Amino acid sequence: MSLILWILLSFVNQSAVQQEAEVVLPSVPCLEQYDEAEASYKKIEIAFTSGEAPLAGQLYLPVSDGPHPLVVLLPGGGNNVEYLRNTPNFFAPRFAHCSLAALTFDKRGTGESGGDYATSTFDDFINDAGAAIRKMAARPDIDADQIGVVGFSQGGRLAPIVAVRSPQVAFVASVSGPLTSVEDTRYFALENAFRRSQVSDSVLARVMPLWRQHLDFVAADDLVSLQRLDQVLAEMSNKVHPALLPPQSDRLPQTGIYNSMGLDFSTELAHLRVPWLSLYGEMDAVVPVQKSLDILHERMATGQHNNYSVIVVPGVSHSFVHPETHESVPFERFVFDWILKQVEEVGGKSLNKTH
Structure with missing residues (x-):
C-alpha cells in the first residue's frame, strides 16, 4: 500500500x-x-x-x-x-x-x-x-x-x-x-464542529466572536468579564440556538481543557x-x-x-x-x-x- x-x-x-x-x-x-x-x-x-x-x-x-x-x-x-x-x-x-x-x-x-x-x-x-x-x-x-x-x-x-x-x-x-495554545486549539475545533453541523456563516459571524471572548476570559481567569458576558449571551439566546453559545459563567465545564485554558507549552x-x-x-x-x-x-x-x-x-x-x-x-x-x-x-x- x-x-x-x-x-x-x-x-x-x-x-x-x-x-x-x-x-x-x-x-x-x-x-x-x-x-x-x-x-x-x-x-x-x-x-x-x-x-x-x-x-x-x-x-x-x-x-x-x-x-x-x-x-x-x-x-x-x-x-x-x-x-x-x-x-x-x-x-x-x-x-x-x-x-x-x-x-x-x-x-x-x-x-x-x-x-x-x-x-x-x-x-x-x-x-x-x-x-x-x-x-x-x-x-x-x-x-x-x-x-x-x-x-x-x-x-x-x-x-x-x-x-x-x-x-x-x-x-x-x-x-x-x-x-497551539489550549485556547486557540479549542476555538479552531469549535468552529470546525459548527461548520460540520452546517451552521450558516451568518450565525457563525454572531457566535464565534462570543466564543473568542469567552475563551479569552476563561484563559485569563477573569470571572468579572465572564459574568458581564452572561447578559450578552442571554440576549443572543433569543436569536440563535442556545447550544451554539458559550456556557454561562456559573456553568463552566469542569474539565482538564477548561482548567488549562490559559496554558501554552x-x-x-x-x-x-x-x-x-x-x-x-x-x-x-x-x-x-x-x-x-x-x-x-x-x-x-x-x-x-x-x-x-x-x-x-x-x-x-x-x-x-x-x-x-x-x-x-x-x-x-x-x-x-x-x-x-x-x-x-x-x-x-x-x-x-x-x-
Whole structure:
C-alpha cells in the first residue's frame, strides 16, 4: 500500500526541507503479523502515586527476558474511560509482541485511578506521566535508558513536555498533538464542529466572536468579564440556538481543557533534547495542523534541535480516516517503525522481526 505523504526528509542548516514524496507504508513484521488470539505477553497491574493521587495502570511485558525498553502511552482528552483506554489498549499488546514493554494507566479521576478529574489541569497530567516513568525506571525488568513516551491527541500535546521535564525519557512520539495554545486549539475545533453541523456563516459571524471572548476570559481567569458576558449571551439566546453559545459563567465545564485554558507549552518545546516524531492528518478538524507545524519548526530552530521527524498524511482526519470513503490509514505503522528504530539504534539489535 502506498500513500502520498508530506514527510520531513532532511535538515539543512537547522531548517527543515519539506517535500512531497510517494512513500510506501513502512513494513513492520512484528506488528503486521500480530494475532490477538495467539499473542503472548504478560500483563501486570500497576499502582503508583502522583502527588496525593493514587493512579492505576497495566504494564504489558514481552515474554522474553528483560530488561525491556518501555513505551508509556498517554491518552486523549476527556474523562470517558472506555474511550480513553481504546487507543492505548490497542497499542500496548502490540508493543509487547514487538519486544517492548508498554504502560497504560487511567487518567487521574477516571477508571481505577484516584484524584479529582474536575479540578485537574494539563500540568497534573504531565506530572502523572512523570511519576509513571519514575516508577517504571526503578523496575529491574525495564531498561531505564530506553523509556519513551507516545501521546495521542491531548496526550500528543503533553508527550513532548513530559520529555522535557522528565530526564529519563529517551524518545517521544506525538500523534495528532496540537502545539497551539489550549485556547486557540479549542476555538479552531469549535468552529470546525459548527461548520460540520452546517451552521450558516451568518450565525457563525454572531457566535464565534462570543466564543473568542469567552475563551479569552476563561484563559485569563477573569470571572468579572465572564459574568458581564452572561447578559450578552442571554440576549443572543433569543436569536440563535442556545447550544451554539458559550456556557454561562456559573456553568463552566469542569474539565482538564477548561482548567488549562490559559496554558501554552510551546515555549518549553525549545528545551527538547531527545528524538521526536510528530504525526498528523492533513484534514484534522480538531488540531490546527499548519500552525502546529510552524510552532514546531520554530521551536526546534530556537533550541537548535534537529533530531525530529514530521509526517503529515494528506486527506485524512484527526483519527487518520478519509472523511469521504471512511477508509482508515494504519498510522500505527509509522509510530512502530520509528520507535523500533530508536530502540534498535541504542540497543544494537533488531526488534522489528517476525515473532
